Amino acid sequence: MTPSNATNPPLGIIGDVAEPDEDVEGASSLRRTARAIDNNERLFNFVRRLRTHLPGDKDFGDPLSTARFGHLAVANEQWTELTEARPGVVREIGRGALQVWQSVLEARGADHGDVQLTIVFTDLVNFSTWALQAGDDDTLQLLREVAVAIEPPVKQRGGQVVKRLGDGMMAVFTRPQNAFDAVVEANQNLSSIKVAGYRPRIRAGMHTGTPRKLGGDYLGVDVNIAARVAQKATGGEILASQTTVALLDQSTVAARRKRTFAFMKSVKGVPDELEVFALSAK
Helix, strand or coil: CCCCCCCCCCCCEECCEECHHHHHHHHHHHHHHHHHHHCCHHHHHHHHHHHCCCCCCCCCCCCCCCCCCCHHHHHHHHHHHHCCCCCCHHHHHHHHHHHHHHHHHHHCCCCEEEEEEEEEEEEECCHHHHHHHHCHHHHHHHHHHHHHHHHHHHHHCCCEEEEEECCEEEEEECCHHHHHHHHHHHHHHHCCCCECCECCCEEEEEEEEEEEEECCEEECHHHHHHHHHHHCCCCCCEEEEHHHHCCCCCCCEEEEEEEEEECCCCCCCCCCEEEEEEEEEC
């Protein structure tokens, strides 16, 4: 039993154990050092330049990256959250590692499936701006009417709505012509819809390839290309890659060359350049 008049040992040292204050101060110092390294602009720029020489998509993690969907995108989102959602050396190093892993998967064909499909992405033009002013009730009403207008043409032509993306959707078709016809009919159906002054119009992107099926979803390079093509479409426009255009019935579709995208180099399954065409019914 400890004598009542015994004094407590000082907090500085108990045997060989450092005092708690020193542990806290040391951890704080390490955090400051780590943050200083993470915020070092010269080091950050060096790592960014280094990524341009790594295999895979040098823009990995950016909005127009061809690795924007799938399990790698999930990993990137988690890594971004862990690094406090701000640019920094640590985040760039992590993205560089994911970029290299992406190139390994694609070189092995791990992001490709066996069945040729036409992938379609759509969304509504200027929807977000309108929705901010319209309010929840009108927004929900519009989305219900839009779903009724665009999903039946997809299903009637053998397409599958893979997922709904807010005001848009991703669908897959076994025949490119059916994909095009479905989008054309959907746009026609939308012409009769008007909610709170807003008349919805679809912009769409199409690409044909062999996406990898995972559960009820699809992922891989071809999905990413279709999404990127859709992002470049303007109001009411249907854009398609040359891969899709070559498989369409030329007697029913007018294809006008729109632009050429530059993609990453030396990655299996990804073209160095991709010609994109604006489509309309004849």
